[in-house]
Amino acid sequence: MRVSAQLESETQTTATLPASTTSLMMTKGRWVHNWDAENPEFWEGIGQRTAATNLRWSIFAEFLGFVVWQLFAIIAVYLPAAGFDYSTSQLFWLISMPSLIGATLRIPYTFMVARFGGRNWTIVSALLLLIPALGLAFAVSNTSTPFWLMLTLAGLAGFGGGNFASSMANITYFYPASQKGWALGLNAAGGNLGAAVAQLIVPVAITIFAAGSLQLPLAGFIWVPLIIVAVFGAWRSMHNLSTARSDVRGALNSLREPHLWIIATLYIGTFGSFIGFSAVFPKLIADTFPEFSAFALGTATVSLAFLGPLVGSLSRPYGGKLADRFGGARITLCSFAVMAAVTVALVLLLPTLNFWMFLGLFLVLFTTSGIGNGSTYRMIPAVFAINAIRAGDTSEARMNGARTSAAALGLISAFGAYGGFLVPQSLNLSITTSGSYVPAFSGFVLVYLALMALTYACYVRRSSIFAAQGV
Template sequence: MSTDPQAPARSTTAPASPAIQLDFRSGRWIEHWNPEDTAQWEREGRRIAKRNLNWSIFAEFLGFVVWQLWSIVVVSLPAAGFSFDTSQTFWLISMPSLVGATLRIPYTFTVSRFGGRNWTIVSALLLLIPTIGLALCVANPGTPFWLMLAVAGLAGLGGGNFASSMANITFFFPAREKGWALGLNAAGGNLGAAIAQLAVPIAVSLTAVVTTGAASAKGGSSLAIAGLMWVPLILIAAIGAWRRMDNLSNAKGDLAGSLAALKEPHLWIVAFLYIGTFGSFIGFSGVFPKLIKDFFPSYSSFAIGAAALSLAFLGPLVGSLSRPYGGKLADRFGGARITVIAFAVMAAVTLTVIATLPLKNFWLFLALFLALFAASGIGNGSTYRMIPVIFARASRAAKAGAAPSHTNRLASAALGLVSAIGAYGGFVIPQLLGASSSATGSYVPAFFCFVGAYALMLIVAWACYLRRSSAVAQAGA
């Protein structure tokens, strides 16, 4: 029995039915955790799991905040004395996504190596590096581009947090409640992108008023608050994880399952589709402030008293809130069908954006992009929901006689790998927009590329998972 003063108190009430007794060891390690044991779960497991989920959501929320900081800051760099060209600007926007997507792969296995509570502490504290680094970089207009790019890349540490957070929470909940818990964890993280885009412009403008007497971000001193304002919350997240979260001794990573999943063609098909859904969400979240600044500079911010408000936050907010509905619609009508519809809407909306740009109507532009974010959010939920269904149907279609446990292992591993691959869309979208602007002076060619990609993804989703003659559709469609 642990003598750790911070260990949760053991219940003194006798269980209603026999259950495995939890053992709380030093360092907040829990032995014999089994959420499928109903008696254990009802007696103390549910309370412990919810407490860990709450702090996991908070830490992941801050990860998404840090992941998106540079997409907000770049629009204010010219006013702060920086003179980067279009290509350099889009590199600053896209580098966090490139690093974050790559880190999601190793982050998936950190929980089994270090413990969920321990890694949450470490991953939260690592966010201090990009936030403080951002503040130091923007405070000096003489900061070289290569250093700015390196610090922007470090913001990808926040993107990696999603993988470790999801891997940790999946061990805490029984199968019957796992979907809801993971959905809350994902939605809470995604909201970080919206809250960052809402809060940072307000904080920067108010800081400018205090320091210069003008509601603008002239000078790096006010822009530095974009990073510094999150430092106290990061410290709270780390301390909260240290005091309130737990490590599970039986939380073991499944490297063999991940290697097996990589050999499955369906992993790569769904990952391709997820690049279009989640990649669009995170990619357009990153570029939306700049698109508004470039197309409608007078609408880039709205003065509310001494504060400046950017409506760019509405995009990721709508995308985050619509994601759970994608899962619900997938449960009712089928994930493949909802994903195909989502891609059709995304392609149609993007074409409408191209057609209406000459009208120079900001409110129409905003409404269309909110529709695009909503469709991408619904597609996120439906595509992610497809993964366990597809692996189960693929096994039946192949008549391999795979045991359910084997299918579940592949599906579980695929969830983490697909989330990592899909995040690369956040790098591709800014890069295509930057290349289009540099080569033609217009973003329109890039938008046509997006339309073509959505049409291709629609065809792939239909051909593989909806077409009557496809093996997976025949197995259970």
């Protein structure tokens, strides 16, 4: 394409320029050609400041991506009261469809930064968020909106879910190896907070000036100015790196690696639980404790559903820290154990639980899933590095291991997001066939126990080479 030709031409032009560690060699379109984060002089001179600027705008854009990703899950609870004649099953499809599409989009989004540039793709991916945000605003303004159209718009909200993969890939290129973990953790946590903020702000926005009626279009309209700010900020302040390269070969190699599929399965259990329960938590509260689904705050109402994704987002970095100290596999194993125990309590006590016990158990579940997100993600580079050394302790083997690991990070984040579809649909099947959520939670217990066994067998048991290396 012309982008590639232009980049090649610009690279040839700048090749004759003197190397600089105190300034950026940029050409049209804010393409940087002398990026060298591993050079201490360059990093201290210009790199650190530039990387921080790109990180801030990347977090903001990804934050809005998570906001848009959650909009239909939040608004679905209010549709029946607003006059929409949708069945329970249809509401669950509106809740789960964004995760299905978002998880799928994460796969191509992983390669978009290297193809088009981090700045350019941040602009495009942020602009795409306007489609579901404005589409939702107009669709909910008319109660005769057909379900197929509403479901299509819910699928387009998956644009927000795809942003995570491209945002993480972009920030990876900006930071030296010694600081990638911190930068990626901050980027992920900042994005995940979008789910919590959306669940806090949207109920307030649609009720504060309602005067007895819901103002559902505001659920989409209020984010439009912020999306425009993100687009402008990315256009004005972010950079494209000519050194960023797609690694399709690394991605194909990682797909042939059994541990990619094992860790992806574990990540469905941790991140999939986080994003799945984040999406469905408002409806669970409304169905199980309708009197506590909203609290009056002046003329507005507030839902406590935002607390779940909030604690899950804030706990994620601690999962990485604990993994650094005790090993990611051990922390992941403990996370599944606690998640299983909490879910058992929900199964046994759900018929007699009061709301505050219900909320407390779910906050523990969210916190533990967040810790598991961080620890499981931390396992990926460690597992692939050990496998590379086993294949041959050479510089080439280590390089191939690093390439495969980098590709696996994006693919595993995509597979894990499918949990956001599986969790709501499991609850949908449970409530429509049995009239209760208990069968679904019983199934979750079995899943968490199975994931515990898988984690132990592959990475924790003493005879495992990964346990010996402290994975």
